[in-house]
Every structure is written in C-alpha cells, then in structure tokens.
Amino acid sequence: MTGYINNKDALLARLRRVEGQVRGLQRMVDADTYCIDVLTQVSAATKALQAVALELLQDHLSHCVAEAAAEGSEVADARVQEASAAIARLVRS
Secondary structure (H helix, E strand, O other), X not given: OOOOXXXXXXXXXXHHHHHHHHHHHHHHHHOOOOHHHHXXXXXXXHHHXXXXXXXXXXXXXXXXXXXXXXXXXXXXXXXXXXXXXXXXXXXXX
8 A cells, every 4th residue: 555545636736736836837938938937837837846856755654664674674775775765865956
C-alpha cells in the first residue's frame, strides 16, 4: 500500500490544479503574453509541483520508511536510501 493512499484525492486535486496552470501557460505563450508574466506563472506552477512533491515525501517518510524501520530489516535501509535519493533530487531541481 502506498503512503499517500489516505491523501490520494487531495493529491489528485492539487495535480489537476497544476495541470490547469500549465494549460494556462500554454495559452499565455500562444497569445504572446509578456515574458515576465509567463515566467511568474511558471514559478507558481513550479512551486505547486514542489508542494505536491513535499507532501508525497512526507507521506513516504511517515508510512513507508517508518513501517520498514519498525520491522528493522534490510528493507529499512533501502527505504532510507530511497528517501535520501528523493530528497537529493528535490534539492537539485
């Protein structure tokens, strides 16, 4: 079971809003909107995706990693490594 199962509907709603933002960006570019206005909206969409990523990461840590740590198996080490790699990717982006 995924860690975000309890928040799935909320995550999907947030992703639909991001999708709407990206479609809005396409319309802005198609309409030759001023560059700074487009960049402002790109920044907003980026922040919205980052918020989704942070929520997913929180769910992963509190569910998948915590569960594996409670078991104390090699799976725990793998889950921690996965989380570390995900955090590194988020920090680099």
